[in-house]
Amino acid sequence: AQSVAQPEDQVNVAEGNPLTVKCTYSVSGNPYLFWYVQYPNRGLQFLLKYITGDNLVKGSYGFEAEFNKSQTSFHLKKPSALVSDSALYFCAVRGPPGGYNKLIFGAGTRLAVHP
């Protein structure tokens, strides 16, 4: 069965420092992976996705993610964090083929960027 895990409930980082939000996955077949961000009292916004090709995927707001097949990971990264990046981040994997493109979400990681 497809699943994702976000091992950290919260990540704290100082403004200007690099940030990493971790995600590991378990799939049968090739993984289709996604990152979403949720600002307070808002819906989820798409950040980036990995389908195939280059292991480093670039997305919105300066975020990028590194796909690592051997470690079954898809960590979200940003070289220099901003206070405005503080939000809830969700990793997701597409469900099995024939499943109408359902997404399976992790529990979420709260990112807190301190001035």
Next chain:
Amino acid sequence: DVKVTQSSRYLVKRTGEKVFLECVQDMDHENMFWYRQDPGLGLRLIYFSYDVKMKEKGDIPEGYSVSREKKERFSLILESASTNQTSMYLCASSLGTSGSVGEQYFGPGTRLTVT
């Protein structure tokens, strides 16, 4: 840009009431989804629809029903609201399987409180 709207941002209902949550998307997407979001549990799929009048149960359908009479509109119904249905409800839409790798677009959410 894809736009997904939800009828209410905040809703307060009493136990036993029938509750309707409405979702409308403007991009002619085949798939629509209803999730509930609870702290520490991420997003859990309640129901989804892959075509007009077609629906499938998600992971937690108990206590809920849905209706999709038009392609752009997907309604979530709580037949008899209970306090354990207090949650954030998120609607999403996506292209059908043949036209998409799974990226979903989310509405702003409805925070429902059942007292």
